[in-house]
Amino acid sequence: FTAAMRAWSEGLIKGKKALTRFGTAMLVNVINGIGGLPTRNYRQGRFELAEKLSGEELEARATARGGRTAHACHRGCVIRCSNIYHDEQGQYLTSALEYETLCLLGSNLGIGDIDAVARFDRLCDDLGMDTMETGAALGVAMEGGLLAFGDTAGVEELLKEVGAGTVRGRLLGQGAATVGKVLGVKRVPAVKGQSLSAYDPRALKGTGVTYATSPMGADHTAGNCLPGRGGLDTKQAAGQVDLSRQLQIISAACDALGVCIFVGPTPDNVGPLAQQLTYFNGNNWQERDLLELGKEVLAMELEFNRQAGFGPEDDDLPAFFREEVLPETGTVFDLPQSQLAEVFSDFFRPGGSG
Ligand code: SF4
Numbered sequence: 643f644t645a646a647m648r649a650w651s652e653g654l655i656k657g658k659k660a661l662t663r664f665g666t667a668m669l670v671n672v673i674n675g676i677g678g679l680p681t682r683n684y685r686q687g688r689f690e691l692a693e694k695l696s697g698e699e700l701e702a703r704a705t706a707r708g709g710r711t712a713h714a715c716h717r718g719c720v721i722r723c724s725n726i727y728h729d730e731q732g733q734y735l736t737s738a739l740e741y742e743t744l745c746l747l748g749s750n751l752g753i754g755d756i757d758a759v760a761r762f763d764r765l766c767d768d769l770g771m772d773t774m775e776t777g778a779a780l781g782v783a784m785e786g787g788l789l790a791f792g793d794t795a796g797v798e799e800l801l802k803e804v805g806a807g808t809v810r811g812r813l814l815g816q817g818a819a820t821v822g823k824v825l826g827v828k829r830v831p832a833v834k835g836q837s838l839s840a841y842d843p844r845a846l847k848g849t850g851v852t853y854a855t856s857p858m859g860a861d862h863t864a865g866n867c868l869p870g871r872g873g874l875d876t877k878q879a880a881g882q883v884d885l886s887r888q889l890q891i892i893s894a895a896c897d898a899l900g901v902c903i904f905v906g907p908t909p910d911n912v913g914p915l916a917q918q919l920t921y922f923n924g925n926n927w928q929e930r931d932l933l934e935l936g937k938e939v940l941a942m943e944l945e946f947n948r949q950a951g952f953g954p955e956d957d958d959l960p961a962f963f964r965e966e967v968l969p970e971t972g973t974v975f976d977l978p979q980s981q982l983a984e985v986f987s988d989f990f991r992p993g994g995s996g
Contacts, residue, residue, distance in 0.1 A: 643921035650914060651720045654905065661723045661904060662712050664697025666741035669868075671696050673745075676869060676876065677970030678845030680750045680838070682791050683781035684831055684962075687842045687970040691754020695744045699756055700725065708732045721904050727760050736764040742862075745840035746777025751784060752791035758798075765801040771815065776801070778818035778837030786825030829962045834859035834952065841866070843959055843975050844968040846876045850975050851886035855957045855985040857943035863903050865890035871908065879977050887985045894943075895936035937989045944990045957982050 660668045670692055673679045677687035693699065701711050707728040715724040715738065724738040739760055747762045748754065766773045780797055783789060788810070789796040803811030813824055818837040822830030831838040836859025843850025848867025856864035865886050869876050872885040893907040896915070905911065912929045919927040947956075963975040 643918065646914075646918050646921050650918065655720050658721045658723075658904070660697075661721055664701055665711055665723050665725045665738060666904075667695070667697035667700045667739065667744055669697075669741045670744060671698075672869065673841060673846075674749075676845055677968065678842040678876070680745055680781075680831070680840050680842055682752045683750060683785045683829060684842060687845050687968045689749035689752075689754065692749060694754040695748045695756055695759065700727070700739060700744075703756065704728070709734075709737075713738065719902070721902070723904055729757065729760070735760050736767065739763055740773075742840045743773040743777070746774050746837075747780070747797075748777075750777050750781045750840070751793075751797060753794055753797070755794060758794045762797060762801060765798070765805075769801070769805050771801075771804065774839060775817045775837045776814070778831055779814050779816075779821045782818045782821045782827050782830050783814060783825065785829055786821070786827040788825065830960055831963075832860060833959060834947075834956055836860050839863075839866075842968060843963055844877075844973045845971045847879055847973075847975060847977060848872070848874065848876065848882035848885045848889075850959060850963070851882050851977060851982060851985065852890060854959050854977075854982050855886065856890060857940065857947050863893065863897075865893045865907075877971050877973050882977065883981050883985055890940065890985070891933055891936035893936070894939040895932050898935055898939050940986060941990050944986060945992070948992055954979075954983055957985075 674688055674692040679687055679689050679692060681687060681689040704711055704725055704727050709726040709728040711725040712722045713724040713726055714722040726737045727735050727739045729735045743763050744759055748759045753759065763773055766776055780800065784791045789800065800810060800814055804815045813821060818830055819832045819835045833853050838853055838860040839862035841849045841862060843853055846867060849862055852862065852865040852867065853860035858864055867876065867882065867885050867889060872881060874881045874885060888909065889907060892909065892912060896907040901915065912932050916927040916929050916932050958979055959975055965974065967974055
């Protein structure tokens with residue numbers, strides 16, 4: 643087991659150098675480049691100030707002020723994608739500043755100021771609020787006219803109002819779906835009541851399939867079809883259902899094992915993980931056993947949802963992603979619901995054990 647882990651760790655150290663150096667913020671320029679960066683509540687897929695939210699900017703500011711990148715969020719991690727971010731005076735501000743936060747509290751709100759996003763991150767942490775859901779809720783609030791896109795001071799004030807328990811603060815604290823209902827906003831980026839992550843599903847259609855079908859709602863960690871995965875063009879529909887399904891099964895297995903997502907819930911890692919499990923507990927784990935574990939987890943989640951009242955009609959994206967063309971890619975989300983219904987059809991039996 644130790645020898646297998648050593649070889650595995652050496653591979654991670656060599657293969658994840660950009661993640662170590664820039665953290666998950668390395669994705670800002672990548673996703674902006676393909677036109678999938680949520681900007682002003684998904685009105686655009688490219689943000690003119692993306693560079694100011696990038697991993698390069700984060701590394702430069704963090705290291706110049708006494709913070710750091712290449713920080714391990716727990717002892718023993720060899721990837722170390724975390725960071726410690728200080729303010730202009732060199733005082734600790736937050737840790738870690740992540741891609742999803744930089745986009746959903748940054749580009750999604752029309753704010754290209756990394757220090758401002760770091761302050762929002764700190765406020766959310768102090769208030770116990772998820773930065774992604776909060777960013778999406780603020781985007782919907784801006785869409786509904788509660789404040790203007792780009793209003794940094796307004797965001798800071800509204801976040802503080804969540805802690806103070808004002809009417810506006812209590813509304814924001816309910817998340818994007820509720821803010822949309824109260825303000826009468828139709829463009830609400832949420833599935834099953836959970837807001838989308840920082841990947842526009844018109845530019846990354848496989849991730850869109852995962853958003854629509856994951857039992858957890860619009861959760862990228864359930865099966866993120868990033869550029870390069872499966873050798874597909876992320877903007878084309880072909881092959882995305884199969885890729886999403888495959889990655890959702892592997893992700894569920896990795897989650898059940900407690901493996902960090904940045905190790906990579908991808909097909910090439912299934913064999914090595916099965917081997918490590920075999921060495922660890924003496925049972926003969928094969929790749930198919932790991933995949934069965936993932937399917938079993940998903941089947942339980944799907945059955946839970948069914949009993950909680952969710953039906954096939956809930957497995958879809960908000961209509962505006964099908965109706966509005968994303969300017970940068972010229973695409974809409976065009977996978978029919980009949981294809982989305984196929985994602986788990988072969989192993990989930992409603993009312994059964996799965
Ligand atoms: S455990 Fe995962 S999230 Fe934490 S620093 Fe390591 S790679 Fe990043």
